[in-house]
Amino acid sequence: MTVFAPPVNRLITELSRLPGIGQRTAQRLAFHILRQPKDEALALADAIREVKETVGLCEVCFNLAVGPRCRICEDERREAGMICVVEEPSDVIPIERTNEYHGRYHVLGGALSPIDGVDPEDLRIGELVGRVAAGATREVVMATNATTTGEATALFIADALRERAPDVAVTRLASGLPVGADLEYADEMTLGRALRGRREL
């Protein structure tokens, strides 16, 4: 499009690289940024820059961290004997929101997917096994996604842990009906899991 000035084009291109942002939305956002007062628009630019310059990964659990360790690893009140294994840093948030978990985390950085070229050495599995084998861990909760790749990753890690740290309990999040769900709308996979995992009332 020759109607846009090159800097406007560049902004639209960069915005359209964000996930879920198509060409039209990118254009709409760009025009919004153009209309905004300069300091408001620059606040967004600065927030992006700041996040990339200050936020790294925790040296213990690979969660997001400002400095060498994340807030959870630095929090002495958290249970040191529990490690919850998740795929991505963003997965820590829903678990924290439950207020049901008070242990530590381990962020893998993805899930095993040989078809996409994600092999065990691409994830922080060695680091997890090392952490657990070093002792002090009582239980490892596998909280990878309930998808094929998440399940495969959980099974793979459970095997590795059973071999290297046989005394540590390895558990998996329960699968079943989402709270508030109608039976009528449940898919057969979920309902099957809910049946197999039924508990005494």
Added chain:
Amino acid sequence: MTVFAPPVNRLITELSRLPGIGQRTAQRLAFHILRQPKDEALALADAIREVKETVGLCEVCFNLAVGPRCRICEDERREAGMICVVEEPSDVIPIERTNEYHGRYHVLGGALSPIDGVDPEDLRIGELVGRVAAGATREVVMATNATTTGEATALFIADALRERAPDVAVTRLASGLPVGADLEYADEMTLGRALRGRREL
């Protein structure tokens, strides 16, 4: 949320200020930016900064411009006697895309809306009337939106032009059925306009 590091929180806040971006989407975009290679994320930050530092408004028509005049005002091949009046710089694009218009533009910077405190002196109406009264203009096409405020703005400007430049034709975009539309789904306002604006075949 205390789980997020402050820079992450700031980025989420800034992203959620964009139109149509809620808290959840802002969070998803922020985590995407965190995962991106540093240079890709900074390319977005730089594009925002560049746009705010280099893109201003054309001194003639108030369209977006790098430098004092926009590309359209600088293009000698464009018809100087035609001015198409639009509300926002983003409205220039759909008109250019039609390839039907080869004149100049005038960007008002909004539409009259006394209820929101937008009065004639808040828009670039004086500048338009001045431009037209200076001569050389043959026709002014009112291309404000087909909304109440857009219509009111078109009528107000038509009146002002008739007074100050009575020899200049003031026209309005046709209203009617969108191309490809089913009669069944047309609202009565649109269909009424299409009837009133019927043309001989």
